[in-house]
Amino acid sequence: MAQTSVPMPVVKTPSNLKNWFGVTPFFLFAILFLALPSVYLVRGSFLNQEGQFTLQNYIDLFSTPAIVNAYKLSIQISAVTAIGGGIFGFLLAYAITVGGLPRSLRSALITFSGVASNFAGVPLAFAFIATLGRRGFLTLLLKDQFNIDLYRAGFDLYSFAGLSAIYMFFQFPLMVLIMVPALDGLKREWREAAENLGATYLQYWTRIALPVLLPSILGAMILLFGNAFGAYATAYALTGGRLPIVTIQIGAQIRGDVLHNPGLGYAMAMGMVIIMAISLAGYSWLQKVSERWLR
């Protein structure tokens, strides 16, 4: 998702209906395993218990406190880790591209980012229990060596703060992977021109580099938001369903109809899809804007 697609050299070929047969297996697959399940959920979200058309499910979505709170919590966690991970990831990407760090650190960090952004779910939750759990390594270290008791200070791994700390582990590496190519796209000529025209380093960053990078930064943060919003396994492995984010609620609805209304469950799933779709649309729009300057 980090790369941009370069338009291929379009060669005019006389294409007729026959050529479409070549791609039928792919479209058939997409219909069976992507479109059909989605359509089923959309349809279900507009049906009441008796199977008649209704908008009630969507009205209930906004009037059921448990669901509204789940969305709120999910959006908060996703926004906090997208902004936090986005800023920290950007600073790291800055450090290894234009920050003047040795070349070897750059490739080490990029490989590590690839690993960390893929290292998620159950093992990640366990790693953080061993680190920041009640008897975790860091918890005990801070307590014994520095006399800081995290848990007495109100921290809890099985809470908003804890889950955010864990999500950060895959959020900022993803930001690094997206921002490194963008920062590489900053042209040396722009910096030299600014320098020769007497701009200060700060002016160069605030008036040239950041405005050019801003669409990429915002786009990447939106991607991070979606990345956290759709996450299920990490939260489930950590809390076993005690932290009621949207994905956990949907999981409970799949296991057994906890809302006592299948239609409401489908509407809840659709709400998620809509938020993800808006994020992706925002991302691809910003991606286009950023391509104006960066390649």
Add this chain to the structure above:
Amino acid sequence: MNNVSLDSNVAQEQIEQPKKRWSLVRIGARFWSWLWFILGAIYFLVPLYATLRHSLRMERDVIGFKAYQRAFEDPSFWETFLLSNMLAVATIIASIILIVPTAYWIRLRLPEARRITEFITLMPFVIPAIILVFGLIRIYSAPIGIPFTGIDLLQPLTTTKLGTYALITAGYMVLAMPYMYRSVDTGMRTVDIRTLTEAAQSLGASWFTIITKVILPNIRSALLSGALLTFAIVVGEVTLASFLGVNAFGPYLFLIGQHKAYEPAALSFVTFLLTWVAMGLIQLFTGGQGQAAGAH
């Protein structure tokens, strides 16, 4: 930059000064860069160190590999791990069979299908795993028939083991699709498939021969990076596996995490090493920026 003037002699002196300041600021920037880098390294390494440390302390007052030994002794570990690997291989092979000819055909003959195909391959970002499995369960736990006729073509997939494996493989293909398609498409961009195809055709090769003997070998590094990424996604995957009731490695790890203390840490560390191997190989084969996927 409205305060800049170039047309006077004074300007020359003014320019000298900021230049000096820039080099000073750059030294400052390097300091901050090191700081960010060290903070990032700490965030990466401390959880891994804590996991490793925990996994080595199963026996009181002894540092040893007892937890690893116990974890590997459990036959369920091997069963689930083997199953996950087989599902990963099945997903990779089926994805290649589905995506390579499609991407090839679109580049060669059907550029107008490009937009819609790219749109479809992005859909898994809009439909998270939990929603996908929701829909898949509702559709495929009922008999599959021709709409409006009442004729059943297929028994519900979720009632048989083989059917469930087929369904979860399809689900994993969907999750891996954005990465696989992108890898393959990028691979094809770098080779001139049109010329290769014409050359092969003029030598009398069939479509099957062209794809298996000409196109596939030419995009092997792209295929490999797509395959390794798919592997990294599938082997530890939990969401689809647990809802479809497949005894894969992810649900197993979750289960032993509920009532064991040291073995889960050991297996988590092993999973981390596996992910590292996969990503390291991708880096090695593509020399590229690295990629991110993941079922969080």
